[in-house]
Amino acid sequence: MIILIFLGIWNFKMMNGKTMETYTSKLIDDLLDSINPIDQEKVDAKMLLAAKIADAMKAKKWKNKDLLKAVGKDNPSIITKWLSGTHNFTMDTLIELEHALEIKLLALVEQEEEVIVNYHKTVSQKVQSSPIMDWVNEILGKEPQSIPTFSSNFSFTANNSQHSLARA
Amino acid sequence: MTDKDVLSIGFQIKTIELMDTCLNAPQVPLAAETVFQFEINLEHRINVEKDFVIVICTVSIQNETKDQLFGKLRSSCVYEVKELSKFVDPETKSVTLPDVFATTLNSVSLSTTRGLMFSYFRGTFLHNAILPIIDPKSFSAGKK
Numbered sequence A: 001m002i003i004l005i006f007l008g009i010w011n012f013k014m015m016n017g018k019t020m021e022t023y024t025s026k027l028i029d030d031l032l033d034s035i036n037p038i039d040q041e042k043v044d045a046k047m048l049l050a051a052k053i054a055d056a057m058k059a060k061k062w063k064n065k066d067l068l069k070a071v072g073k074d075n076p077s078i079i080t081k082w083l084s085g086t087h088n089f090t091m092d093t094l095i096e097l098e099h100a101l102e103i104k105l106l107a108l109v110e111q112e113e114e115v116i117v118n119y120h121k122t123v124s125q126k127v128q129s130s131p132i133m134d135w136v137n138e139i140l141g142k143e144p145q146s147i148p149t150f151s152s153n154f155s156f157t158a159n160n161s162q163h164s165l166a167r168a
Numbered sequence B: 001m002t003d004k005d006v007l008s009i010g011f012q013i014k015t016i017e018l019m020d021t022c023l024n025a026p027q028v029p030l031a032a033e034t035v036f037q038f039e040i041n042l043e044h045r046i047n048v049e050k051d052f053v054i055v056i057c058t059v060s061i062q063n064e065t066k067d068q069l070f071g072k073l074r075s076s077c078v079y080e081v082k083e084l085s086k087f088v089d090p091e092t093k094s095v096t097l098p099d100v101f102a103t104t105l106n107s108v109s110l111s112t113t114r115g116l117m118f119s120y121f122r123g124t125f126l127h128n129a130i131l132p133i134i135d136p137k138s139f140s141a142g143k144k
Helices: A002-016 A026-033 A037-059 A064-070 A077-083 A091-101 A131-141 B099-121
Strands: A115-128 A154-158 A163-167 B011-023 B033-047 B052-062 B069-081 B140-143
Touching: A037 A064, A037 A077, A037 A091, A064 A077, A064 A091, B011 B052, B011 B099, B033 B099, B052 B099, B069 B099
Parallel strands: none
Antiparallel strands: A115 B033, A115 B140, A154 A163, B011 B069, B033 B052, B052 B069
């Protein structure tokens, strides 16, 4: 934990500095490698639960005392503990929190994937020429040089009281 | 299902969305009578949890030999279907909409897309390229 705080401070200092450097330390790398993936997952899950609870409280504009009241507890420090990201929640507490905050913290029911069904068909249709198609054909049938082009430059000046449009 | 069986499914269209469009001018002059190829793809995205079916309809208009794309339009129709969970097979957990219902969704979506296509392509060389009437039962289906 101390190392993580140190890393955080170091990163913060580096962000405020003018240049960014890549800091490597064998000691930190060794410590990070030594973390058991299952332990890491446990920490991640606790942090995620705390974040979800905090987000739901924020959405409801609740303070700690509001959640305390909603779950029918009387010790205010329990909320701080839940939000710390270190609390090992019991199933009962999670269900109570789900009801109080109207969110899902447990995903026991398997999520059904979206089913995709495709249909395919090709049809052909003979279409009579439209007047627009004639115009397109007329343009396509001519050489690019023979198509008349128009070009003009205009300058636009806006004054407080009058507008004038003059050919440049 | 026999003719006497009645299938009652409550559904309602919730949203129509124009997703993509493109228009490419022909490279060579078109004949007075041009054959357009309409390639139609319908995709059903079924979400049982939210009780809705999204039908994404993609229509590409190509020349007779299919080597030039004149125009393309992709639309989506979102349908809310009551009790969609009743079409889930409890053993395989897969969703299968009754053929009649899938055909109805295809039919409504195609008609809607025909209207969107006309609206988008009107005033262009594809003005008369109206999506033909197609038997919605004639589509070949494949599940992903």
